[in-house]
Amino acid sequence: MTPPIDTARAQDNPAGPSAIAVETPRERLLARVQQQGSTAVLVIVVALACLFSPGFADAGNFQSILVGNAYTSLLALGMTFVIISGGIDLSVGSVFALGGVLAAWGVNHGGTVVAVLLPLVCCGALGTVQGLLITRARLAPFIVTLAGLLFARGFLQAMSNEGSTTYLVPPDSALLALGRGVWLPILTAVVLFAGGAVLLLRTRFGQALFAIGGNEQAAVLMGLPVARTKTLVYTLSGLLAGGAGLLNAARLQSGVTNIGVGYELTAIAAVIIGGTLLTGGAGSVAGTASGVLLLAVILNLIGVHLSEYGSSASDLVNGAFLAVVVLLQTVLTHRRRLP
Amino acid sequence: MTTEASPRGVGFDRDRITHLLADYGVYAAIVVLVAVNTALAPHFLSVDNLRVQLFQAVPVLLVALGMALVIGTEGIDLSVGAVIALASALIPLYLGYGPWPAIGMAVLGGIASGLVGGSLVAFARVQPIVATLALMIGLRGFAVILNGATAKPVNDPTILALGLQSWLGLPAMAWLAAVAVAFVAFLVRRTTFGRQLTAIGDNRPASALAGLPVRRVLLTVYLISGVLAAFAGVLIVGHGGYADPANYGLDYELAAITAVVVGGTPLSGGKVRVLGTAAGALFMQLIEATLIQHNVKSSYEQMVEAVIIVAAVYAARGRAAR
Numbered sequence: 001m002t003p004p005i006d007t008a009r010a011q012d013n014p015a016g017p018s019a020i021a022v023e024t025p026r027e028r029l030l031a032r033v034q035q036q037g038s039t040a041v042l043v044i045v046v047a048l049a050c051l052f053s054p055g056f057a058d059a060g061n062f063q064s065i066l067v068g069n070a071y072t073s074l075l076a077l078g079m080t081f082v083i084i085s086g087g088i089d090l091s092v093g094s095v096f097a098l099g100g101v102l103a104a105w106g107v108n109h110g111g112t113v114v115a116v117l118l119p120l121v122c123c124g125a126l127g128t129v130q131g132l133l134i135t136r137a138r139l140a141p142f143i144v145t146l147a148g149l150l151f152a153r154g155f156l157q158a159m160s161n162e163g164s165t166t167y168l169v170p171p172d173s174a175l176l177a178l179g180r181g182v183w184l185p186i187l188t189a190v191v192l193f194a195g196g197a198v199l200l201l202r203t204r205f206g207q208a209l210f211a212i213g214g215n216e217q218a219a220v221l222m223g224l225p226v227a228r229t230k231t232l233v234y235t236l237s238g239l240l241a242g243g244a245g246l247l248n249a250a251r252l253q254s255g256v257t258n259i260g261v262g263y264e265l266t267a268i269a270a271v272i273i274g275g276t277l278l279t280g281g282a283g284s285v286a287g288t289a290s291g292v293l294l295l296a297v298i299l300n301l302i303g304v305h306l307s308e309y310g311s312s313a314s315d316l317v318n319g320a321f322l323a324v325v326v327l328l329q330t331v332l333t334h335r336r337r338l339p
Numbered sequence: 340m341t342t343e344a345s346p347r348g349v350g351f352d353r354d355r356i357t358h359l360l361a362d363y364g365v366y367a368a369i370v371v372l373v374a375v376n377t378a379l380a381p382h383f384l385s386v387d388n389l390r391v392q393l394f395q396a397v398p399v400l401l402v403a404l405g406m407a408l409v410i411g412t413e414g415i416d417l418s419v420g421a422v423i424a425l426a427s428a429l430i431p432l433y434l435g436y437g438p439w440p441a442i443g444m445a446v447l448g449g450i451a452s453g454l455v456g457g458s459l460v461a462f463a464r465v466q467p468i469v470a471t472l473a474l475m476i477g478l479r480g481f482a483v484i485l486n487g488a489t490a491k492p493v494n495d496p497t498i499l500a501l502g503l504q505s506w507l508g509l510p511a512m513a514w515l516a517a518v519a520v521a522f523v524a525f526l527v528r529r530t531t532f533g534r535q536l537t538a539i540g541d542n543r544p545a546s547a548l549a550g551l552p553v554r555r556v557l558l559t560v561y562l563i564s565g566v567l568a569a570f571a572g573v574l575i576v577g578h579g580g581y582a583d584p585a586n587y588g589l590d591y592e593l594a595a596i597t598a599v600v601v602g603g604t605p606l607s608g609g610k611v612r613v614l615g616t617a618a619g620a621l622f623m624q625l626i627e628a629t630l631i632q633h634n635v636k637s638s639y640e641q642m643v644e645a646v647i648i649v650a651a652v653y654a655a656r657g658r659a660a661r
Contacts, residue, residue, distance in 0.1 A: 088468070133649065140606050142415070142468070143652045146593060147645040154641030162636055265476060268469075278466050312483035312585075319477020323459065326469045 035275045037328070039290040045297055053301060063182050065296050070185035071251070072096075073292040074244035075267040076274075077196050078237035080288040083271050084200070085233045086213040086280030087134065087141035091148030092241040093263035095123050097256070098156045099245020103175070104167035104255025105159060112174045119246040120239060126152060127238020131231030145234075149264070156257060163257040169249065179251030188247065192240070197285040205229060213280030269322045270295050277329065295321075360654045362603050365618045372625045380632065386508060393513045394578060396624035398423075398571040400516050400617055402591050403598035404523045405564030407616040410599050411527070412540040412560050413608025414460060414467035419568040419595055421478035422452045423588025426572025428486035431493055431582045438497035442573050449569025450562060452478060457561030461554040475592065482584035490583035493576055502577020512574045516617075519567065524613040533611075536560060540608030597644070598623055601651040623647075 050057035075092040082089040099119035106115035126148060133144045157163055169175055179185060200206035208229045211219040220226050249255045274291030276283025298321070299314045306313040376383040402419045409416040426445035433441040452474055459470035493499070504511045527533040535556045539546045547553045571591075576582050602619030604612045626647065630640045 137653060139649065139652050143596070143600060143606060143648060146596065147648040149645075150593070150641045150648070151645035154638045154645065157638030157641065158636065162638055265472060268472065269476070272469060278469050309484050312480040312488075315480025316477050316484065317480075319473045319475070319480060322469070322476065323455075323473035326465045326473065327459065327463050330463050330465045 033328075035284065035287060038274050038287055038294055038325075042290045042294045042297065045294065045301075049297065049301055053304060055304065056301070061300070065293075065300050066186045067182055069292055069296040070189040071244040071248045072263060072266070073189050073270075073289070074192060074240045075263055076270040076288050076292050077193055077285065078240035079264075079267040079271045080196070080274070080276055080283055080285055081200070081209060081233050082141075082237050083268070083276050083278060084213045084280060084283045085209050085230055086216060087230065087233065088145065088268070088278075089127075089130075089148075089234060089237045090142065090145040090264045091126070091130065091152055092237060092267055093260040093265075094149045094152035094156070095126060095238055095241035095260075096245040096248070096263055097258075097260035098126075098152045099123050099242035100249035100252075100259065101156045101159055101167065101245075101255035101257060102242070103246040103249040104169055107169050107173050107175050108167055115169075115173075115175050116178075116246065119242040123242020123245070124235050124239040127235040127241075128231060130238070131234030134234065135227040135230045160255070160257045166257060167255045169253045169255075171253070175250050176253060177250075179247050179249075185247065185251065193285055193289055200285055205232070209233065210281055213282070215281070266295065266318075269318060272329070273322065273325045275329075278326075362612075362615075364651075364654060365602050365615055365622055369618060369622050369625060372622070372629060376625075376629055376632070383632075390505065390508075390510055392621075392624055392628055393510050395628075396620050397510065397512045397516045398575050398578075399591065399594045399598060399624070400620035401519055401567045401571040401574070402564075403595040403602075403616050403620045404519055404613065405567035406592075406595040407599045407602070407604050407611050407613060408523065408527070408536065408560045409467070409564050410540075410596075410604055410606060411536055411608055411611035412557055413543070414540075414557070414560070415471065415596070415606075416456065416561060416564045417468065417471040417592045418452055418456055418474035418478060419564060419571075420588035420591040421475045421482065422449050422565055422568035423572035423575060423591055424479045424482040424584035425449070425452065425485075426569040427576045427582040427587045428482040428584040430498065430573065430576050431491040432485060434493065434495055434498075438495045441495070442498070445573050446566055446569045449565035449567075449572075451565075452568075453562035453565025454558070456565070457558035460561060461557035479584065479588075486582060486584045488585060490581040490586075493580055493582050498573065498577045499580060500577070502574050502579070512578070515570070515574070519570075520613060520617050523563075527611045527613055532556065532559070537609050537611060540610070542609075594623065595620075597648050597651075600648060603651075603654075606652070 055061060075096060078092060079089055099122075102119040102122055103115045106118040110118075130144050130148045133139050134141050160166065200209065208219070208224045208226075211222065211224055212226055212229060216226060245260070248259070270291035271283070271288050272278055272291070273294060274284070274287030274289070276287060295318060298317055302309075302314040302317060373384070382388060402423070406416055406419065425448045429444045429448050430441045433444040456467075456471050456474050459465040459473075460467050463470075501511055501515075506514055527536070535546070535551050538549075538551060539553055539556055543553060568588075568591075572588065575587055579587075598619035599616050600606065600619070601622055602612050602615030602617070604610060604616060623644070626643065627640060630643065631637075635643075
């Protein structure tokens with residue numbers, strides 16, 4: 001039976017003495033560890049790998065790490081915004097695949113312009129619908145985007161005759177220029193991450209996100225456009241995931257249908273390892289970048305040293321790593337709270 | 340079924356209707372589906388067909404029962420699919436000692452996973468979704484390393500019997516599931532533990548202030564979820580005759596969450612609907628069977644599922660929670 005103490009929930013938000021703005025040096029240090037820990041670990045891991053792993057400190061190897069993760073890192077970029085706003089987006093893996101299929105379909109049914117616009121419009125619209133369901137119908141982000149995951153996957157399967165048709169990008173298409181070479185994908189990711197950092201730190205939208213993620217009720221009372229901002233966040237995440245799928249299709253020269261399964265989990269893991277709090281209200285794009293790179297470097301090292309176990313070993317390491325990071329984060333952020 | 344007077348919205352007709360829908364909609368939907376199916380294809384109600392449906396639905400149902408308890412505490416357990424994989428990897432490993440020790444080890448695997456996930460949530464206060472996400476990623480990797488990438492055949496008659504045999508016309512696993520439903524229903528409705536569980540789901544700080552053993556209850560809930568998932572893994576191995584940790588249990592967390600939500604348990608915690616959850620699992624299986632029977636492609640089936648999930652949550656929506 002529901003005890004009639006529902007009002008007590010209002011006190012759930014930590015407004016206790018531990019949230020006072022005065023920081024001791026120790027607290028400042030802890031905050032720094034939480035924000036920049038992933039960068040430090042990344043530097044240490046890369047340094048160790050350069051010293052002890054033959055073939056790691058090779059320009060070609062670095063290039064392949066960066067290129068291999070350029071597009072999937074965009075999912076983590078979108079996820080950073082969503083998580084800072086206090087939500088979660090489980091649909092990005094499916095939307096990533098959908099973007100690729102739409103692009104490859106579009107290039108065969110209308111040309112390059114359609115191939116670029118179709119995935120962006122459709123995936124952005126899917127994100128917007130999810131955002132509206134979350135903000136206007138007040139459904140839980142977790143379940144809405146879970147349904148989005150199923151819907152996007154079903155939609156792309158329906159487009160590709162249950163995955164049996166793979167649309168190919170014709171070799172003379174202008175679309176291929178988007179994903180060609182080594183530096184273009186890396187540059188695309190760098191530019192988008194830089195843009196994301198500016199959006200988060202230097203715009204009204206970004207500042208509103210921190211306020212909403214920190215305390216949504218307070219943000220409403222301050223008169224911030226909470227519903228609009230939150231909806232836009234899911235639109236942005238859909239756009240980034242669809243755009244990443246589009247670029248990936250341009251690089252692979254086809255709309256691969258069975259791609260992207262579980263990518264949302266990797267994206268969430270990268271964001272959290274990068275120091276963004278799952279509770280919302282705190283996080284950074286730079287942290288996500290180092291989270292993505294850290295996971296990529298670990299995967300690369302495992303591929304070299306534990307190749308007989310393949311991706312299972314990297315799953316095991318990533319899982320353990322994520323557990324340690326969230327454990328540290330929780331220890332650093334909520335000390336002195338009720339059980 | 341315990342229907343609780345909702346703390347909000349009493350007096351608004353629209354609210355009352357959505358609450359009724361959330362509470363009993365799933366039963367009505369099952370009745371409608373069965374009626375439609377029987378009208379379209381008379382052999383739908385045949386014992387053989389029902390048996391096939393039960394074989395498909397029971398593993399999800401077991402997992403969903405544990406998930407309902409976890410969701411009742413305002414948590415979520417994403418690790419259940421990986422626990423199924425772990426259980427299926429442990430069985431061939433210990434089958435040399437006989438079927439029961441092998442099953443015991445599989446269940447121990449579930450207990451271990453529940454202990455890790457539960458401790459992270461209860462003691463370290465890690466958010467359930469990340470704690471169990473870490474387990475979900477890590478455990479499946481571990482299971483595949485244990486077993487190797489290829490599926491291993493399992494020929495033990497006891498384990499196969501659990502997955503294939505029928506007792507009194509119904510699959511053995513359906514009887515086991517009925518026992519599990521009764522056990523969990525008893526736990527939720529008739530024990531102090533059940534009351535504590537819903538109180539914690541409703542308001543964890545208040546429960547802690549009221550002196551409830553918050554940590555112990557949370558740990559136990561994740562333990563139960565792990566054990567039920569491991570049992571589901573044993574049944575899946577028994578039904579398939581293979582141990583294939585790379586593929587078993589994929590997306591079971593989603594299916595289980597769907598069953599719980601469709602059954603009328605709110606994601607915001609504080610309420611557990613056990614029979615509703617069982618009905619939710621059966622309903623999703625029936626939908627799938629209906630669509631397959633009418634040659635609807637699995638892509639459209641997935642989209643229909645997505646719409647059903649959103650509709651069910653919309654009907655059951657409470658406080659917006661993650």
